[in-house]
Amino acid sequence: MDVLKWRILPLLALLAAFVVLNVKISPKQSSSDCSLLPHSEFWIRSNRIVTPQGVIPGAVKIKGGRIASVISGDRKSSEFPRKHVVDYGDAVVMPGLVDVHVHLDEPGRTEWEGFLSGTKAAAAGGVTTLIDMPLNSYPSTVSEETLRDKIKAAEGKIYVDVGFWGGLVPENAFNESALKSLLSAGALGLKSFMCPSGINDFPMTNSTHIKEGLYTLASYKRPLLVHTELVIESESTDEIKNDISDVRSYSTYLKARPTSWEEAAIRELQAALDETKRGGLAEGAHIHIVHLSDAGTSLNLIKDAKSNGASVSVETCPHYLAFSAEEVKDGDTRFKCAPPIRDEVNRQKLWNALLEGHIDMLSSDHSPSIPELKLPEEGDFLRAWGGISSLQFVLPATWSSGLKYGITLNQLATWWCEKPTKLIGQQNKGTIVSGNHADFAVWDPNIEFTIDDSHVTFHKHPNISAYMGKRLSGKVLATFVRGNLVYSGGQHSPKACGETILAK
Ligand SMILES: *[C@@H]1O[C@H](CO)[C@@H](O)[C@H](O)[C@H]1NC(C)=O
Ligand SMILES: *[C@@H]1O[C@H](CO)[C@@H](O)[C@H](O)[C@H]1NC(C)=O
Ligand SMILES: *[C@@H]1O[C@H](CO)[C@@H](O)[C@H](O)[C@H]1NC(C)=O
Ligand SMILES: [Zn+2]
Numbered sequence: 001m002d003v004l005k006w007r008i009l010p011l012l013a014l015l016a017a018f019v020v021l022n023v024k025i026s027p028k029q030s031s032s033d034c035s036l037l038p039h040s041e042f043w044i045r046s047n048r049i050v051t052p053q054g055v056i057p058g059a060v061k062i063k064g065g066r067i068a069s070v071i072s073g074d075r076k077s078s079e080f081p082r083k084h085v086v087d088y089g090d091a092v093v094m095p096g097l098v099d100v101h102v103h104l105d106e107p108g109r110t111e112w113e114g115f116l117s118g119t120k121a122a123a124a125g126g127v128t129t130l131i132d133m134p135l136n137s138y139p140s141t142v143s144e145e146t147l148r149d150k151i152k153a154a155e156g157k158i159y160v161d162v163g164f165w166g167g168l169v170p171e172n173a174f175n176e177s178a179l180k181s182l183l184s185a186g187a188l189g190l191k192s193f194m195c196p197s198g199i200n201d202f203p204m205t206n207s208t209h210i211k212e213g214l215y216t217l218a219s220y221k222r223p224l225l226v227h228t229e230l231v232i233e234s235e236s237t238d239e240i241k242n243d244i245s246d247v248r249s250y251s252t253y254l255k256a257r258p259t260s261w262e263e264a265a266i267r268e269l270q271a272a273l274d275e276t277k278r279g280g281l282a283e284g285a286h287i288h289i290v291h292l293s294d295a296g297t298s299l300n301l302i303k304d305a306k307s308n309g310a311s312v313s314v315e316t317c318p319h320y321l322a323f324s325a326e327e328v329k330d331g332d333t334r335f336k337c338a339p340p341i342r343d344e345v346n347r348q349k350l351w352n353a354l355l356e357g358h359i360d361m362l363s364s365d366h367s368p369s370i371p372e373l374k375l376p377e378e379g380d381f382l383r384a385w386g387g388i389s390s391l392q393f394v395l396p397a398t399w400s401s402g403l404k405y406g407i408t409l410n411q412l413a414t415w416w417c418e419k420p421t422k423l424i425g426q427q428n429k430g431t432i433v434s435g436n437h438a439d440f441a442v443w444d445p446n447i448e449f450t451i452d453d454s455h456v457t458f459h460k461h462p463n464i465s466a467y468m469g470k471r472l473s474g475k476v477l478a479t480f481v482r483g484n485l486v487y488s489g490g491q492h493s494p495k496a497c498g499e500t501i502l503a504k
Contacts, residue, residue, distance in 0.1 A: 034497030035484035040064055042084040044440065044480075045077060050094040050409045051432050052418075059085070060093065062438040065482035069434050088442050091477055094413055095432050096128025096160075096439035097395060098420035101225075101290055101315065101363035103387065104130075104162075107153040108138025113368050113460050115157035118391060119498060121459035123159040123487040125392035126441025126476040127364075129501065130160060131424060134167035134191055135202035136367065142167040142202075144181040151186075151500055159486050159493070160479075161439075163424055163501035165225060167202060168192035173209035179216045186502025188424050189222040191290075194265045195229040198338075198386060207272040214276045218285040222503060223313075223423060225288045228265035228298075229257065229339055248331040253381035257340050259294040266301045273310060288423060289314040291365050293339035295349035303358050313360040313423060318397040319388050319466060320350055321362075331379025335466045337365065338386040351405050354415065361419035362398060366391035366459070374464050389465040392457055396474035397467065399445060409445075425503060438483040447475035456490060 032038040040063065047057040051070060058072040059080070077085045099122065105112040122130050132150065134141035141147050141164060150164055166187030172178040179190070190213055192205040205213070210224065217224050246252045269287060276282035292298060292314050305312050319337065324344040328335040335341060353359045367387025368374070374385045390397065398412065413431075421430030428436050449455065450471045453463060479487040486493045 033495040034493055035486065036488050036491060036493050037086065037485040039084045040483065042086065043080055044086050044088065044093060045075065046088040046093040046442070047074075047090050048092045048409070049432060050092060050413050055409050060432060060438070062480075062483045065438055065484070067432060067434050067436050067438050070432060088477070091442050091444045092409060093432070094126070094409065094441045094443070095417040095430055096441050096479065096481065097126050097416040098424070098430055099127045099130040099364050099366070099391070099394065100361070100420045100423055101133065101317075101365045102130040102391060103133045103136040103365075103367040105136045105368075107149055109136060111370055111460075112136065113366075115154045115162070116496065117458055117460050118366070119157070119159040119162065119496065120492055121392040121457065123479045123481070123492060124456075124458050124476060126395045126443055126479050127391065128160050128439035128441065128479060128481045129163070129429060130391075131163045131165055131188060134165050135197055135199045138201070140167050140169070140199065140202045141165070141187070142169050142172055142182070143178060144185040147182060147185045147187055151502075154500055157496055158498035158500070159496045160481050160498045161501050162498060163188045163503075165189055165191045168205055168209060168213040168224065169203050170205060170209055171203075173205060173212045176216055179213065183216070183220045183222060183503070186504075187222075188501070188503045189225060189288075190217060191225040191227075193227040194268070195227065195231050195261070197227070207268055210269065210272045211276050211282075214273070214282045214285040218276075218282040220503075221284050222425065223286040223288045225290050226265075226269055227291075228269060228289050229261040230265035230268060232261060232264055247380040247382050248378065250325060250328040250330055250332075250335070250381060253336065254325055254340055254342065256382060257338060259296055259298060259342070262292070262294040262298040262339055263301065266298050270301065270305055270310070273312075286311040286313070288312070291320070291339065291363070292316045292350075292359065293320050293342055293346075295346050295353055299349070299353055299358060306358075313419070314358075315361045315363045316350055316354065316359050317363055317365045317388075317390075318394050318401070319390060321347065321354070322397050322401040322470075323347070323466060333375055333379055333381055333384035334464055334468070335388070336381055336384045336386045337367070337388045351402070355405060355407070355411070360415075361423065362394070362415045363420070364390050364394045368459060368461055368464065371461060371464060374461070389459055389461065390467060391459055393451060393465070393467045393472065395441065395443060395476060396472035397470075399474040400472045403473070424501070426501065438480055440480040441476060442478040442480075443474055443476045445474050448473045449475055
């Protein structure tokens with residue numbers, strides 16, 4: 001053993017010297033601050049590269065931020081003479097995750113989250129592209145001007161690529177020129193709420209607003225994302241609101257937001273889509289249902305709509321797949337989100353729907369807030385902020401909870417990379433094929449870790465997350481964005497060189 005060590009050590013020293021030398025002679029010193037790896041041309045080698053054709057041993061050549069070629073075969077690093085090779089061994093090299101549902105809250109609410117902290121967390125979690133939601137920042141992104149504010153606020157602060165959804169609200173829904181200028185300025189689509197959003201300057205839309213939005217979106221071939229809960233006032237919800245003694249109880253919260261709200265919203269949405277189609281005006285309109293929680297009738301309605309040819313897609317989130325209502329302790333408002341995490345039977349049905357392809361993709365719905373709002377002293381579920389912090393954990397959370405269902409690396413890539421890329425209308429991301437952006441998540445499915453106070457979490461309020469205390473497997477080792485090594489072994493690149501993604 002020792003003899004072997006003494007033979008290897010000088011070799012390692014030589015290698016280190018070579019690397020250091022390469023750093024020194026690197027011609028592009030300034031742009032190399034964007035990457036922990038100072039090369040614009042290099043190879044990544046691994047025994048498990050996730051390609052559309054399956055998981056292969058091989059190597060990916062990166063040149064100028066793009067994938068120049070993908071070769072399969074069990075080559076050793078030494079077979080790449082005079083080329084820089086990063087050898088990840090048995091670690092998985094997967095397309096970077098594309099998270100279509102993130103609230104970064106900047107400008108205006110950076111005490112909740114922000115571009116810098118949020119995209120650091122994304123990079124540490126293998127997420128290479130994220131799409132920021134139009135609400136929870138102040139102002140909301142509901143006009144060309146407020147979109148420009150966002151883009152400006154993101155400048156120099158994003159470690160990964162960031163795109164933006166615009167907001168469809170009553171104020172702009174009837175103003176076609178306002179919607180058009182928001183979309184022409186690069187919003188990838190619009191988002192609206194069928195129930196109060198929790199944010200005063202982002203009011204809910206009714207079906208008339210939604211139809212108006214669909215007409216304009218159709219001509220841009222961009223999607224409408226909808227939060228599908230419709231408030232149904234009933235005696236039982238009134239009862240719950242009046243029963244103050246029970247506000248700590250998670251079952252109170254569940255009763256306050258029943259599955260019938262999701263169901264009713266999806267029915268109304270479908271009617272709106274049908275009506276807009278009838279006149280032929282909204283040909284090309286697409287509806288994307290965000291964070292489906294109910295795997296019962298709501299899911300069946302979506303399945304029916306799809307089989308009748310409706311242009312509809314749907315996402316769910318890892319917290320609906322990883323947790324069930326039974327394990328949420330009374331007063332533990334870290335688990336509050338809307339729609340709520342439902343029971344264990346529902347959780348399993350959501351997994352089946354995902355595995356069968358009825359749910360198209362996953363997203364984090366990362367939505368932090370300040371402790372005063374998220375953790376009210378009395379543990380009041382009705383008053384607490386609804387939103388779960390998870391951006392850095394989504395890959396291990398999905399993998400760990402999916403292990404029991406035998407999920408594959410290719411399925412992960414479908415839910416987290418390919419389908420989301422399609423939704424945002426991008427051509428050059430989401431798969432490891434020549435010509436695409438060199439966006440990768442490198443991770444080890446076998447490394448286990450616990451998310452606790454000693455875990456290095458980069459988003460704001462790191463300990464206010466439903467995932468605290470959770471043991472997960474699947475550690476992200478390195479993340480590449482457009483060929484830049486933006487995260488590796490706990491470190492980020494010196495500069496934040498992610499790019500904004502604007503629709504053209
Ligand atoms: C419509 O929006 C534009 C901004 O794009 C604004 O200048 C105009 O006043 C709005 N029209 C109405 C009727 O609100
Ligand atoms: C939606 O609200 C608008 C006012 O913003 C109103 O004109 C319209 O009639 C409403 N539609 C429905 C279906 O309630
Ligand atoms: C989170 O961390 C902060 C600062 O270290 C601490 O004050 C707070 O009590 C912690 N909260 C929870 C829920 O652990
Ligand atoms: Zn959200």
